[in-house]
Amino acid sequence: MSLLGFCQWLGSTHGSIALHESIWAYPIIESVHVLTLCLFLGLTVMLDLRLLGVTMMRTPASEVFQRLMPWTIVGFAVMVATGALLFFAIPVKTYLNIFFRLKVAFLVLAGVNVGVFQRTVSRSMDRWDNDPVPPFRARLAAGISLVLWAGIVIAGRMIAYNWFDKNS
Amino acid sequence: MSVLSFFTWCENTWLGDAIRDSRWLFPAIESVHLLGLAVIGGAVLVMNLRLLGFGIARQPAAQLWRDTRPWLVGSLTVMLISGMLLFTSEATKLYYHGAFWVKMISLLLAMLYTFTVMRKVALAAPGDVRPLWGRAAALISMLLWSTVGVCGRWIGFS
Numbered sequence: 423m424s425l426l427g428f429c430q431w432l433g434s435t436h437g438s439i440a441l442h443e444s445i446w447a448y449p450i451i452e453s454v455h456v457l458t459l460c461l462f463l464g465l466t467v468m469l470d471l472r473l474l475g476v477t478m479m480r481t482p483a484s485e486v487f488q489r490l491m492p493w494t495i496v497g498f499a500v501m502v503a504t505g506a507l508l509f510f511a512i513p514v515k516t517y518l519n520i521f522f523r524l525k526v527a528f529l530v531l532a533g534v535n536v537g538v539f540q541r542t543v544s545r546s547m548d549r550w551d552n553d554p555v556p557p558f559r560a561r562l563a564a565g566i567s568l569v570l571w572a573g574i575v576i577a578g579r580m581i582a583y584n585w586f587d588k589n590s
Numbered sequence: 591m592s593v594l595s596f597f598t599w600c601e602n603t604w605l606g607d608a609i610r611d612s613r614w615l616f617p618a619i620e621s622v623h624l625l626g627l628a629v630i631g632g633a634v635l636v637m638n639l640r641l642l643g644f645g646i647a648r649q650p651a652a653q654l655w656r657d658t659r660p661w662l663v664g665s666l667t668v669m670l671i672s673g674m675l676l677f678t679s680e681a682t683k684l685y686y687h688g689a690f691w692v693k694m695i696s697l698l699l700a701m702l703y704t705f706t707v708m709r710k711v712a713l714a715a716p717g718d719v720r721p722l723w724g725r726a727a728a729l730i731s732m733l734l735w736s737t738v739g740v741c742g743r744w745i746g747f748s
Contacts, residue, residue: 449747452743453740453743453744456624456743457736457739457740457743459624459627459628459631460627460628460630460631460632460634460635460739461631461635463628463631463632464628464629464630464631464632464633464634464635465632465635465636466632467628467629467632468632468633468635468636468658468661471661477657477658477660477661478636478646478649478654478657478658479657480649480653480657481646481648481649481653481654481657485646485648485649486646489639489644489645489646489647490636490639490645490646493635493639493644493645571628572625575621575624575625575628576621576624576625579617579620579621579624580617580621582617583617585613
């Protein structure tokens with residue numbers, strides 16, 4: 423089955439139709455998705471700013487990460503769950519939307535960025551914990567993260583518009 | 591001049607017209623508003639989590655207040671400017687929207703509260719504010735800012 427075929431099947435399921443036509447469930451899920459931005463992205467931005475060396479420089483980087491990263495993981499889980507439900511409610515139109523595809527591509531890149539950071543410069547954090555200027559690799563990861571997440575937010579907002587859809 | 595006629599005047603300025611007539615200006619400004627939301631959320635949460643006892647713990651609250659304040663003030667400025675631009679494009683509609691008024695009142699309260707009570711609690715010498723009061727202060731802050739956010743989202747559903 424093609425991806426489009428899968429989306430068509432998904433959109434024909436009972437749950438998808440019910441969610442799409444719901445008066446309260448859809449807007450509530452969408453609101454949770456948007457407002458969890460504060461928890462997930464807000465704290466991710468603060469972590470990135472710490473890696474860039476522009477905030478909380480009197481707090482060791484490792485402490486900022488130990489104390490705040492669990493919250494970003496909780497926020498990310500809520501983002502993925504609500505995002506999946508939003509996709510489930512309108513699968514075909516979303517799949518064909520250029521901004522949705524851009525968002526997914528940016529998300530994959532952001533994931534790769536986190537993976538690289540965790541496997542490289544993050545491992546030696548105890549050695550640069552209190553450095554006034556964190557290592558270049560850490561600042562680079564933070565900069566890439568900020569740019570990608572800004573792109574993800576903007577693309578996410580634009581999914582509401584079908585300017586460039588094939589069948590619009 | 592009544593409030594309604596002021597809102598209508600705002601909407602009919604060249605700025606309101608330009609944003610309303612453009613296909614991409616409104617979503618572009620809204621995206622900036624959303625990016626500001628993330629930063630203000632982060633700055634508020636770092637401070638509140640600290641006071642609630644779930645965040646950065648070894649650092650004095652006063653230090654975290656000083657660290658996060660520029661980001662709070664900066665993102666708040668971005669939010670206010672982008673919010674006013676969005677407002678200009680649909681002021682009359684907002685006049686009749688209950689969520690808009692609840693948002694404006696809670697925003698005013700949240701700003702007043704943050705730069706008076708929260709500031710005082712955060713900058714108090716260690717031991718001067720009981721942890722319980724610190725937690726209560728943080729909870730009220732979360733409640734006020736959440737109301738602003740939820741109402742803001744609700745303005746979009748009409």
